[in-house]
Amino acid sequence: MKNNILMIYKKEMSAFFNGPVAYITLVVFLSIGGWLFTSTFFLRQQSDLRQLFDLIPLLFIFFIPAISMSLVAKEKQTGTMEFLVTLPVSDTEIVLGKFFSALALIGVFLLFTLVHFFTLLIVGNNIDIGALLSGYMGLFLVGAVYASIGTFGSASTNNQIVAFIVSLLIIFIFFIMGKVLMLIPPGLGAIVQYLSIDYHLNNISRGVIDTRNLIYFGSVIVFFLTLSVRFLEMRKWR
């Protein structure tokens, strides 16, 4: 199983980096993120990356659907899915290989933002390294959740634009839940708060690594990846 996931992962990574999509997305992401962050970083005179940790999940809403929309939908659209699923590879291995490739790309995105981290180390004082590291961990987990949703969006259709919109919509719902808690009836508030990404990300960003938060991220990822596998299997029964 491990070999097959690795094989799919490598194929996807080479597809990302053999074409222009990964480079364009990376440059745009870093340019927008860098400009939005640095334009106020020195004015705030705070030795933290709080703003960056608020900004990146927002950028991820658009960028992760963009990189994940082709994962499965393109294979369906071009017909290569018929070739892929008739190899001795399970649907779960295909989905996991593709998910990990998107995750690795998100990792590369975050790696490049470390330039802000090192800038802070040079110019800042009284820096809470633990909070910064847990902040990055939170971003990676949010990226993983969004990537699982992106994989699902891509598995649900053979049209990459539809995949992008479906993923963006679901990610936006998860993102906005934490922002509209005051509008939710009190009875539902606790449930919506637990489901919102914000709530769990804020805990981790503060440096509190609670198993409840990790279970939340893990559950959402497993849920959407399982749905992706089911959607892929649906071709058999259409």
Place this chain on the structure above:
Amino acid sequence: MIKVKNLTKHYGNVKAVNGISFEVQDGEILGFLGPNGAGKTTTLRILTSYLAPTGGNIYVDDLNVIDDSEEIRKLIGYLPEQNPLYDDMRVYDFLEFVAMARSIEKNIFKTRMNEVINLCGLKGVVHKSINELSKGYRQRVGLAQAIIHDPKILILDEPTTGLDPNQIVEIRELIKALGKKKTVIISSHILQEIQATADRMIIINKGDIAANGTIGELMSDFKGKTRLTMEVKNATVEDMKKITDEIKSIELKNVAIENELLCSHLEYSNEIDPRENIFKYAVKNNWIIMEMNRHKTSLEDVFRNLTIEEGGSNEK
């Protein structure tokens, strides 16, 4: 051995495959022939586990496609109808990817790769990107990926679609060479394709098997007719019409005068040969036979007869 038992596949209300059963022996090249939309690709897609059957099952030795899908896929090399390839990959990288997926041991990988590259004539393009290849080379790459793991069973769905005549001959030769060692199922809607490569053919139409046998068996099973075209001098239409009174076994299908010659179409059963009697009749009436042309029932006629309803098309 492959055994297809009561295989059924429905797409909603459409019955694509309607409870078909047949067997393919080891080392046999089976031609799967039928008009577009007959159910050929659906059957092959079930065999390769791309689709699940609505009913019935396919057995490969002791394995079946419902319970042992992954094991069966290891035994099969498959060239899908549209020959989908990863256009952004180089030929070598693509074949390496397939070799990895097929768990080809590292120590035999290079040898196998060279064998396949030589067999499929890919030497000159192996480091090219797939999107730069011509249709013929793409088809060769598709074949190469299907045989790289030296599969026991080779399934080729419309393998020569879109190729030029020279490429078609080359691919057919390749298939025949592969068929000496493997069980091959080749699907096509082109009769000549199957005739040129297969040991036996199954004609499928509207999800049902219309015929199953060797070319000779199909021809003898089909009680067709022979058509005789004649051009005769010194004869009138009335004279020609009387021929059926004299020779009872023939039917006059058409008669007309063109360029002062009487042109007629006669038909009779494949099992008899009334040409001698027709000649004697012509001599008796002082006709001069300028041309007598016999058209025997061909496999095309058998195919058409089995797949076209009277006065209608074969489309669903």
